[in-house]
Amino acid sequence: MVRAFFLSFAQLGDPAIRRVLIRSLAVTLAIFALAGVALWFAMRAALTGWLGAQADGWSAAFTLVVELLALWLAFRAVAVAVVGVFADEIVAAVEARHYPHALASGRPVSFARGTAMGLGSAARVVVVNLILLPVYIVLLVTGVGTAAAFLLVNGWLLSRDLGDMVAARHMDRVALRRWRKATGPARFLLGLAVATLFVVPGLNLLAPVLGASMATHFFHRRQA
Numbered sequence: 001m002v003r004a005f006f007l008s009f010a011q012l013g014d015p016a017i018r019r020v021l022i023r024s025l026a027v028t029l030a031i032f033a034l035a036g037v038a039l040w041f042a043m044r045a046a047l048t049g050w051l052g053a054q055a056d057g058w059s060a061a062f063t064l065v066v067e068l069l070a071l072w073l074a075f076r077a078v079a080v081a082v083v084g085v086f087a088d089e090i091v092a093a094v095e096a097r098h099y100p101h102a103l104a105s106g107r108p109v110s111f112a113r114g115t116a117m118g119l120g121s122a123a124r125v126v127v128v129n130l131i132l133l134p135v136y137i138v139l140l141v142t143g144v145g146t147a148a149a150f151l152l153v154n155g156w157l158l159s160r161d162l163g164d165m166v167a168a169r170h171m172d173r174v175a176l177r178r179w180r181k182a183t184g185p186a187r188f189l190l191g192l193a194v195a196t197l198f199v200v201p202g203l204n205l206l207a208p209v210l211g212a213s214m215a216t217h218f219f220h221r222r223q224a
Contacts, residue, residue, distance in 0.1 A: 001193045001214070004221075007098065008213035012206065016093040020086045021209045028079045036067045076154060076198050076207075077125035080161055083208035084118030085111070087165040090209060094216040102220060106169045113168065121161040128157060151195050159184070159191030162215035170219075183222060190218050 011017055043059035051058055083090075088109040095102045109117075129136075132153060139146040160180065167176050180187075194211035197203045203210075 001189060001218075004190075004214040004217035005193065005210065007217055008094075008210045009206075011094065011097060011213060012209070014093050014097070016089055017209060017213065020083070020089050021206070024079065024082045024086060024208060025205060027082045028075075031078055031082075032067065032071065032075075035070070036063055039063045039066060074126060074129075075204070076158075076195075077122040077129075079208040080125070080158070080211070081118035081122035083212055084121055084161070084165060085114045087118075087212045088114060088169060090212040091166050091169055091216045094213050095220070098217070099220045102170070109165075109168050117161075117164055117168065121157075124161075125154070125157055128153060147199070151192060151199070154198070155192030155195040156188060157191065158194050158211065159187035159189075162190060162194060162211050163187045163219070165212050166215050166219040186222065187218070190215060 012021065040059050040063040043062050044055050047055040047058055092103070092106070092108075095106060132149070136146050136149060139149055163180065163183065164176065167179050171179060194207055194214065197207035197210060
């Protein structure tokens with residue numbers, strides 16, 4: 001994982017990966033910005049009749065709190081979903097530099113399938129983390145375990161999402177399911193490593209692209 005991280009970090013300057021990074025960050029931040037604006041207008045409309053001139057301030061405060069909570073819980077989901085749409089470009093760039101023999105057997109993942117995988121990833125993250133939100137809150141109140149629980153849960157979720165981004169390029173659906181079963185523990189370590197990147201300021205913005213690149217190294221080294 002350490003080698004995969006440094007190889008992936010070193011390739012961030014690759015034009016193909018840089019394009020994906022810029023596009024995915026722009027789309028991800030735009031989604032949160034639009035959601036925040038829509039929430040502010042909705043709250044302002046709901047509170048104006050009750051609070052009058054103070055509605056703007058209360059709406060802004062409420063929106064800020066919700067946006068911060070959403071960034072904590074949903075940034076990973078949205079970012080990985082967005083990167084999933086463009087992931088094939090990352091995988092192809094890593095393969096071209098480090099695993100050129102794999103280019104012949106790789107099949108480009110269609111935009112429709114990439115989008116479906118990305119939305120499925122986002123849905124799993126949102127549902128699982130909402131279900132576990134009471135557990136996070138209880139652990140936060142007790143002062144122990146919140147970060148560990150968050151990392152373990154999201155590492156497990158990421159292990160499937162990142163693996164699928166690469167395996168889907170080289171395997172049919174039946175082979176992909178077999179590969180998931182055969183690589184579960186090792187993929188979990190990959191997911192845990194990338195989940196950790198999501199909690200490091202600065203690196204969290206790069207984590208989705210780094211994760212897709214690291215998953216490519218993981219896949220081909222396992223296959224070898």
